[in-house]
Amino acid sequence: MGRDDELAGRATAVEGALLTAVEGLTAEERMAFVLDAMFGVPAEEIAAIVGCSPAAARELVLRARWRVRAAQARLGALEK
Incomplete structure (x- = not known):
C-alpha cells in the first residue's frame, strides 16, 4: 500500500468517526458545534441563530x- 492510499484510508476513518460523533448530538448541539468549531462564530451569533x-x-x-x-x-x- 502506498503512502497516498494509507493517507486516504486514514482520512476516511477520521471522517467516519467524526460523522458518528456528530450524529449523536441534538440538532441544536450539532449546529452550535459546527458554527463554533468550523466557522468560529461567536456565542452571541450562535444564540441568535439557534x-x-x-x-x-x-x-x-x-x-x-x-x-x-x-x-x-x-x-x-473499540479499535484497540
Whole structure:
C-alpha cells in the first residue's frame, strides 16, 4: 500500500468517526458545534441563530464538544 492510499484510508476513518460523533448530538448541539468549531462564530451569533441566550449557546457548544470527545474515546477503545 502506498503512502497516498494509507493517507486516504486514514482520512476516511477520521471522517467516519467524526460523522458518528456528530450524529449523536441534538440538532441544536450539532449546529452550535459546527458554527463554533468550523466557522468560529461567536456565542452571541450562535444564540441568535439557534434561538437562545448567549450563555445557553456557550453551554450548547461545551456540551457538544464533551459529547464529541466522549464518542471519540469510545471509538478509540473499540479499535484497540
